[in-house]
Amino acid sequence: MKTIILLTTILIVNSCDRINSFSDIEKADKITIATLNSEAEYEDINLTKLEMSSSVQIEKTTKNEFVNTFLNESNYEALSRRCKFIPRYAILVNNRVVALFDATSCPRVVFKYDDEDVFYDIVNNSKIANYMQILNLE
Amino acid sequence: MKNFYIVFLFCCSYFAAAQSFYEIAWGNETNYTALITYYSNEEVSVRVKYTTPADVFKVAKYKCKGRYEYQSNGHKYFIFDGDNAEMVYESQETEYGYVADNFIFTNLNEKNVFEELYIIDDQDYDEDEVSSHTYKATFEKIDPKTKFTERYLNSFYSKKETEYKKLLAFYAGEDIVSETQSNEVDLENITLHLMIAADTKDRSIGRSTQQDMDDIYTTFSKISAELGIKIKKYRVAGDNFSKSRIFNNINSISNGENDIVIFYYSGHGFNDESKESSFASMSLDGPEYSLEELYHRLKNKNARLTMIIGDLCNSIPETRRGTGIKESIPFKSGYFFDAEKLYKLFVESKGTLLSSSSSKGEWSYCMSNANRTLGNGHFTHSFIEAIIKETSKVYQNSTNWSKIFDRAFTDAAKNTSDKINQNGRRGQHGIKYVNINYN
Numbered sequence: 001m002k003t004i005i006l007l008t009t010i011l012i013v014n015s016c017d018r019i020n021s022f023s024d025i026e027k028a029d030k031i032t033i034a035t036l037n038s039e040a041e042y043e044d045i046n047l048t049k050l051e052m053s054s055s056v057q058i059e060k061t062t063k064n065e066f067v068n069t070f071l072n073e074s075n076y077e078a079l080s081r082r083c084k085f086i087p088r089y090a091i092l093v094n095n096r097v098v099a100l101f102d103a104t105s106c107p108r109v110v111f112k113y114d115d116e117d118v119f120y121d122i123v124n125n126s127k128i129a130n131y132m133q134i135l136n137l138e
Numbered sequence: 139m140k141n142f143y144i145v146f147l148f149c150c151s152y153f154a155a156a157q158s159f160y161e162i163a164w165g166n167e168t169n170y171t172a173l174i175t176y177y178s179n180e181e182v183s184v185r186v187k188y189t190t191p192a193d194v195f196k197v198a199k200y201k202c203k204g205r206y207e208y209q210s211n212g213h214k215y216f217i218f219d220g221d222n223a224e225m226v227y228e229s230q231e232t233e234y235g236y237v238a239d240n241f242i243f244t245n246l247n248e249k250n251v252f253e254e255l256y257i258i259d260d261q262d263y264d265e266d267e268v269s270s271h272t273y274k275a276t277f278e279k280i281d282p283k284t285k286f287t288e289r290y291l292n293s294f295y296s297k298k299e300t301e302y303k304k305l306l307a308f309y310a311g312e313d314i315v316s317e318t319q320s321n322e323v324d325l326e327n328i329t330l331h332l333m334i335a336a337d338t339k340d341r342s343i344g345r346s347t348q349q350d351m352d353d354i355y356t357t358f359s360k361i362s363a364e365l366g367i368k369i370k371k372y373r374v375a376g377d378n379f380s381k382s383r384i385f386n387n388i389n390s391i392s393n394g395e396n397d398i399v400i401f402y403y404s405g406h407g408f409n410d411e412s413k414e415s416s417f418a419s420m421s422l423d424g425p426e427y428s429l430e431e432l433y434h435r436l437k438n439k440n441a442r443l444t445m446i447i448g449d450l451c452n453s454i455p456e457t458r459r460g461t462g463i464k465e466s467i468p469f470k471s472g473y474f475f476d477a478e479k480l481y482k483l484f485v486e487s488k489g490t491l492l493s494s495s496s497s498k499g500e501w502s503y504c505m506s507n508a509n510r511t512l513g514n515g516h517f518t519h520s521f522i523e524a525i526i527k528e529t530s531k532v533y534q535n536s537t538n539w540s541k542i543f544d545r546a547f548t549d550a551a552k553n554t555s556d557k558i559n560q561n562g563r564r565g566q567h568g569i570k571y572v573n574i575n576y577n
Contacts, residue, residue, distance in 0.1 A: 042341070042342075043340065043341060078506045078510055079342055079343070079504070079512070080503040080504045080505070080506060080512070080557075081451060081501040081502070081503055081504075082343055082346075082405070082406055082407060082449070082450050082451045082495075082501065082502045082503065082504060082515065083406060083407075083408065083451040083453050083501050084406040084407075084408060084421045084451075084455075085342060086455075105453065105454075105455045106451075106453070106455075106501075108342075110342075117341060119341075119342050123558070
């Protein structure tokens with residue numbers, strides 16, 4: 001078997017898979033994380049009328065902790081769960097929603113772009129849920 | 139190479155197991171030809187024939203298991219790993235045996251197609267000698283109805299082998315329902331009413347449910363054609379995906395007492411801790427509606443056989459309101475039904491069945507294609523695979539609906555075992571209620 005691994009290393013051209021969806025959040029100086037009032041399914045959410053019950057600002061000084069916790073690629077995998085996605089939190093940069101996520105019932109995140117939505121299932125959801133509690137976001 | 143590429147393009151588009159047949163050829167001084175009988179990733183049977191430079195004709199056999207492997211950079215390739223080769227024929231006795239080959243599919247392109255196949259003999263040499271034990275191969279899917287002549291099969295099998303006789307039966311299409319069976323029941327008077335509700339417009343899993351819908355239609359259409367019974371399709375999908383449309387379609391079913399009614403749901407789902415039902419609710423508009431409620435509604439239509447099947451989550455939505463990876467592989471399915479087995483399942487059966495793709499407190503999962511697009515639901519994939527395998531000519535055991543669902547549940551659980559589910563268990567575990575008798 002070691003031979004197979006060696007050989008395929010020779011045979012296969014390298015490439016790199018990355019989650020590129022983090023860039024907006026990584027670059028931002030100030031990030032807002034908010035709890036959503038609505039319990040609407042993602043399909044029915046109106047981003048222009050998003051109602052939030054509470055929110056926290058993450059400034060430059062505390063950003064590293066957030067980045068290390070939330071923007072960790074090992075937290076995510078390709079979407080595969082057949083659960084209904086009801087976002088519980090929103091991440092905003094410059095008053096624009098860049099991501100919506102739920103870390104409990106249907107652990108999932110959607111990164112928002114102008115032309116597309118990029119979904120991932122959250123696998124280390126308890127880690128993210130705990131962090132939301134630390135931020136005093138229910 | 140052009141043909142090889144086309145075959146792979148075709149083969150990687152969809153995979154739903156059961157037996158299918160392929161021929162792989164490679165070699166340098168000695169030319170090898172392998173006949174591959176593919177049942178599942180876990181069960182690949184290989185016969186290799188070749189003539190040595192000393193003009194000795196030989197045939198070896200071995201089994202393979204297939205799996206994906208990943209490089210550290212995330213690039214993937216597919217391996218069929220052969221083991222325990224055994225020489226089954228030599229035109230002249232020699233002291234040399236045969237080492238099982240390994241088949242490696244590489245260079246996955248953006249169309250989800252493996253472009254190259256290599257054969258590796260990985261025994262008795264140093265790592266420095268890898269290249270001298272590696273052969274580029276050609277690859278072809280075989281239609282047994284035209285290819286499996288006595289002469290062809292006899293070059294891989296002895297005529298005395300049971301397998302030889304079974305494979306020979308594929309030749310020239312000896313797969314029609316037997317006359318005796320056809321005389322017992324007027325098959326033309328049986329209609330299979332197949333209703334599929336698929337949330338194809340959903341932005342997250344729509345592609346997966348579309349695939350489920352297409353493949354379920356294809357599978358049951360082939361079965362009805364094989365049996366010679368009629369099929370009537372009811373489609374609740376796209377912009378028409380709604381509870382009222384499901385009810386309207388159910389009301390429009392005008393079934394006879396000897397008909398079959400199958401309802402298949404592919405979409406989001408959930409359950410509720412306060413509810414007694416172990417079966418999931420479908421994620422439809424309006425008040426919750428469970429598979430179990432639908433089961434009772436359809437049961438009242440008094441068809442001979444009624445089945446309600448759901449590929450959906452059965453997870454608990456905690457405090458809020460009700461609410462993979464299995465990749466495509468290089469081999470494509472083949473439908474080689476045993477008509478007698480289909481007859482038992484669809485003509486001699488009477489009763490009801492209700493099934494959900496995961497247990498209460500569990501998510502169900504979609505498969506991922508190698509190019510990261512969504513494939514079938516894991517359950518739907520396993521269900522189709524189970525039907526095809528359990529009703530296959532090659533598979534010797536008798537079958538029934540319970541066995542088919544048990545096989546599908548087992549395979550789906552295995553294929554999702556890398557996922558920690560909501561209830562802490564690994565994978566998804568389907569549940570069923572079966573009350574079906576066979577004449």
